[in-house]
Amino acid sequence: MSGIAMPQPDAGILARLPQIVAALRDVLPEDAVIWDPEETRAYECDALTAYRCPPLAVVLPRTTEEVAAAMRICHEMRVPVVPRGAGTSLAGGALPTADSVIIATLRLREVLEIDTQNRFIRVQTGVTNLSVSAELEPHGFFYAPDPSSQLACTIAGNIAMNSGGAHCLKYGVTTNNLMGATVVLPSGEVVELGGPEMGPTGLDLMGLLCGSEGQLGIVTEATLRILPRPEGARPVLIGFDGAEVAGECVARIIRSGVLPVAIEYMDDVCLRAVEAFAHAGYPDCAAVLIVEVEGSPAEIDHQIARIREIAGALNPVEFRESRNADEAMAIWKGRKSAFGAMGRLGDYICLDGTVPVGQLPYTLKMIGELSRQHGLEVANVFHAGDGNMHPLILFNANKPGDLERAEAFGNDILRLCVDVGGCLTGEHGVGIEKRDLMGKQYDGPDLEIQMAVKDVFDPRWLLNPAKVFPLDASQPWREEAATR
């Protein structure tokens, strides 16, 4: 473990492992409870692999009722619960503590209902993001949020983290596409929020739950808004000889009223890595934008003409239009392999700060300066249209002190995002990674209110411990909760 503190495991709980397992096995199928340390090790981390800790046990339910039964046992026995989807969190959102039981949604894999007339799909939340769209394809529909991890990540995790993706510029993030949720509360009670109609009545608990990072409950079933597939989509690639002018182009496109589905940004470090890895034929320049538009052929032509005009005024070094599906795929090929390509350069941390689009040029410049100060290379590849930056900080995990330097650099970048009017996270969540920066984002009563709301849902503070809220700020809440 590195710089981020975790609470000491509760020795009392560790000693009660046999009773806890027995109680869980009493209410769950034989194969749904894992406690052999050889097997629980598979759950010791998520995609923030710098942090690892095997849990006490892992529960793999298949139904809402089984999730509720497991939650009830943990609540009664006062055992912390770490909810887990596919474990693709880049922020340590599913990192266990040694005294916790993981409740995973992986086996909740049924598609329950597809209703194209009312435009929704209802699924168990262990279904992966990509398979939701795959289910919809024969009907001519799709589900909009598309995180990079969409092949693996589950709807449960998407809801917990309010996930976005390249297409959220046009279609919004998970909260804009979630219509209803079946939620198991920490007590084991089950509550139905929302449904296939327009808005909530009274307080918007579903909106509150979306993005709550497993602090309030576990969503076992979800009703998701689906969209008809557009007639077509076409990307253009625009190369610039400077980061600032590329940032300016993004701001002008947004300002013009053209609403692309995606505006992706790659800087020179990323471009070189991608070229070496995927041979995508990208230009050798300071920054590349991929802008994708969709609609009917006429709409696409019209939008691309506008983008050509806007970009043209900024002297791009290249403006490459895709004329067919192969050329479109070639343009996307490099971007889609960017994270893999970066992995070949060494270890990296992937950040997730968000800034107002107009602040992109300044923020990119300052990240370059911070890179020089910290002596670590950084690559920028991100969803530029909504200002959601993903700086990748390169470091060497085998070099003592390098991870800590990378984390310090990352913290400086996130503070910068807040300083220019942005926030700590766009789509990855706070998790443990950004937990202790929450004080930078919030002053005044905001964080206290958030913790009081957590207290309403989870009065014993058992759900997803040591995440989201700074340990010191949440200490009094956890102490009080321990008396309940």
Place this chain on the structure above:
Amino acid sequence: MSGIAMPQPDAGILARLPQIVAALRDVLPEDAVIWDPEETRAYECDALTAYRCPPLAVVLPRTTEEVAAAMRICHEMRVPVVPRGAGTSLAGGALPTADSVIIATLRLREVLEIDTQNRFIRVQTGVTNLSVSAELEPHGFFYAPDPSSQLACTIAGNIAMNSGGAHCLKYGVTTNNLMGATVVLPSGEVVELGGPEMGPTGLDLMGLLCGSEGQLGIVTEATLRILPRPEGARPVLIGFDGAEVAGECVARIIRSGVLPVAIEYMDDVCLRAVEAFAHAGYPDCAAVLIVEVEGSPAEIDHQIARIREIAGALNPVEFRESRNADEAMAIWKGRKSAFGAMGRLGDYICLDGTVPVGQLPYTLKMIGELSRQHGLEVANVFHAGDGNMHPLILFNANKPGDLERAEAFGNDILRLCVDVGGCLTGEHGVGIEKRDLMGKQYDGPDLEIQMAVKDVFDPRWLLNPAKVFPLDASQPWREEAATR
């Protein structure tokens, strides 16, 4: 007063009026506190005029600090506070109690910042909805939510009720367009939520606040997402000889993937009233849809062609395309005067249930049956694209028992909406009107959690009393709060 109960005014508070007024005048400008019964009478109701009750006093602050000062006094002196925007609520959201002080946002009228690059406008929340778009017009931008009352209603009220409007089919309701909020909590503390960036960090308190009907705090400043004006927009009018086939046409358009900005529905009762009033030249048939699309001329042509094809398969009695701005205005003229036209037919209650779009035909048929059962006429004019129905129940306020019959009819319609998978309100809110139907919408722990969340923000339960939560269900919470 009619069928809906309000709590007895607190005689102790009534007796302390002079001290309360003195304390408020101590911290506010001379002209900001009104307590003369002649003047407070102007605030005795909102647009649900069947219910009236003058407040104890009215506070008209000009700044966040003045709102905070007034809230602090009321909190310390344990005086209920009714927040009020322009008083256009159709659900009694701003109805005073006799022992309450109104804090109105009407004088918070400054436009603070327009940033077209980062696509936001920051305003004090007493600014009216329409004037926000008027401010943006010279910049080529607009603010999407457009409730029918947009000439009068304020942004504060829009946020409290999560208002929609005809354009929310494409652009979403207030919660989808609210980026940041300055909130005065019941204690008088001020908290800043969100800002001009993408998403919340930690729990989404801003989303929770939006649509909370003045139960959690008063929003004094707001950062709103703005959109570039489309190149053009054009409505078509489609007449059908049956309600069900018109409902079917709506469902097919939505399903097809064309995304109009608006799909409005008017039935025969409404059409006849509108013709008599506005002479809009609408066809004499069972139902009319107005479908508006926008974009470049090519996009508009393409979308209208698709709609013509879809509607054509359903044998419309008329398909009228607007070829220029005058014809467009003529198509909208009748719809925009519908509520005025209905007013000439007599008194009415305007409902606000929402149903899944696919349930529109069945729901319309059942409303007709309920109309015959209750012996009262009903007109349907509503935002069909998102299933947000506004049945207008006609009654005679001077006929004893008629209001009660209309309310009973309305309750049956709202129960029907819930039964077909919809909800009690699309954009008007719960207010007092639908308060006692909340038990129909919710069973299980949902409502209890909502009240516990209210408790976090407003531990003395002083904000907007007797709204949203059924009086009997909230009784224990209010009793507990009274001891704090």
